Amino acid sequence: MNTLPRYDLYAPIHKALRLFMTDTLSQLSRLDLTDEQDLATGLAQLEALLEAASRHLQHENDFIHPTLEIHQRGASGRIAMEHREHLDAIAMLRTQAAVLRAEPAAPTAHRLYRQLAAFVAENFEHMDVEETRHNQVLWAACGDDELAAIEGRILASIDADEMTLWLRWMLPAFNPTERAQLITGLPPEAREPVLLSARSLLGDTAWAKLRDALDLAEPL
């Protein structure tokens, strides 16, 4: 029996998204409304998260759902409906963030924090369905080379700014083996900026492990 792990389209990006969501939620939890800079930073990260979440679900709709539907009609129905609900929630969160930006008040900040918490909770359940039921259909119907080709099409549709943002959250979300695999898989010209970013995002121990895994001669 083949026990090798299958190609997982969802796991890496969902690790990044879960960390991005929980980090942003904790920023809103400790937001200091008397500190203009803190408020601006927190709301900017929230907007970056909401933009990333809407692009992420669009990539899934455009590149993964058609394959699911070819192999099992209706397989993406529940998740596609939840994606429409997520877009409504994202619009609502943007409106509430604008209200807080215009008039910083403690009840408004707490409401926004609660609403983001509910959005994150829903997304955690949602991502689990994708990583179990959707993967089950994909793994039964497609070889790993076909799944890698889907990922290639998703990556080709992402611009440099979006890629930089995902790498910023993937690096700290990944375990040491996954970090090394991520960097080894990059084109040579992309490695240095990502390594510089990794140096600033990782603690000394995690950075030393990455350097060892990549056999880097020179400290950055």
Ligand SMILES: [Fe+2]
């Ligand atoms: Fe999704």
